[in-house]
Amino acid sequence: MTTNISSNGGSTVRIDVNGTHYRELNGLIREAVADGAQRIDLHDVHGQRYIATNLRTEAEIHIHGTPGNDLGAFLDGSRLIVHGNAQDGCGNTMNEGEIIVHGHAGDITGLSARGGRIFVREDVGYRAAIHMKEYEEKRPALVIGGTAQDFLGEYMAGGIVVALGLTLNGENCHKASFVGTGMHGGVIYLRGHINEHQLGKDVGVSKLTRKDRTILRDLVTQFAAHFGYDAEEILASRFIKLVPLHLRPYGRLYTC
Template sequence: MTSIEVKQNQDTACVNLHGVYYRELNTRLAELVNQGVRSLELNNACGQRYIGTSLKGDLKITINGTPGNDLGAFMDGPSITVNGNVQDCCGNTLNNGCIVVHGHGGDIFGMSARGGKLFVRDYVGYRAGIHMKAYQDKKPSLVIGNTAQDFLGEYMAGGVLVVLGLGLGENETHKANFIGTGMHGGVIYMSGKVEEHQLGKEVAIAELDETDWKTLRPLIDEFALHFGYNAEEIAARPFYKLYPKYLRPYGRMYAY
């Protein structure tokens, strides 16, 4: 078992992740939180999985490096800032809290998120926002600064998914196909060109109204604050919304 280097000062701890196995790491992080640590700085992250899984309460985690799969899974309250890229399934079933990624995201980013906020500065992989959902006062938000790959918003059941397209050139088309396939709830706001054939058959497209902007603009402002962008310039871009045509597109396929 590798010894974990921890520098602790009252409610703050700095942890060196170099060469540390993920199970040992997450056990140690839980111990630190139980001891009252409320600020964690994790350095030299290199693929360690499940960081932040199921952690609760007022906790701030800063990660320098590249954490592994399922970062912040089932998290309920803490905030995570990643100075680097993240791997697959970041924010899996996020319940509450915030994850901010100063880099790229892997596949199934925000999978089944049911609350909280996720911001990624650059692009994400396949199936981002798959099966996002909302319940009562919980409504997850996922904001992508650049673009995404195929099956964006697949089976989306609730929440808000925003794709800003900031890395696209003038008149450049998003590369994703099958956008919103199986979508039956929530809304996707996009900037950047998308053709009709790129959308799932369950998805309709429309211009934004005043209610949409009340939802979208605060997320643009927060994205700009996290990553040093000009919110006014982003908000001035042309946006459109994608929404589900039907609440139960596959209802007729099931037996009761």
């Protein structure tokens, strides 16, 4: 097991990860950041967890291979670019920064995110964007190129989810059920079709306003730029907007 670190003497560092334990790897990343690295390339990543967690830097980290669970947990400003698939818990409780996945992402992508942006070129697993939050200008966004498994946006308290359905074929219908169960904040934009029975009981369908279109255009343009799509072509399709029916879904649950 060897870890090869090479630097061009400037601001780019390359780390050949191989079998390096995540603790050591994160140490190396922190060291590189402390030395002023602006770009770090991780090669041969094989499931190491917690890559770049709580890294206070605006450095760009390119991940080649498959990062493990909790990629960018508590992320605070870095930009992570995964050239491959991400596993579960990608962007867990992230605060600031950007995660761009050139492939799929697993379950609970963007769990409890409070800020920052996640772009996934293809699909995400179960319970993506669960309990995302927002506060004033701090508004996290998860943009999914394809579709999601069940419980997308469960318990959402804020933030923006976009699922573009680009991996759907035929009927162009999303497969997820229980979308937005317990949702009491935030918004989900879906391109493609979804049946009413697939929605959580706390979710309503509404029309996109001009403000929604501005938000969508901004996110889809960024998505298209990351992955080489034509934003206008995507935006030309019909979108559905899902919003919570109540800010207090369980307000009538109790007797004092």
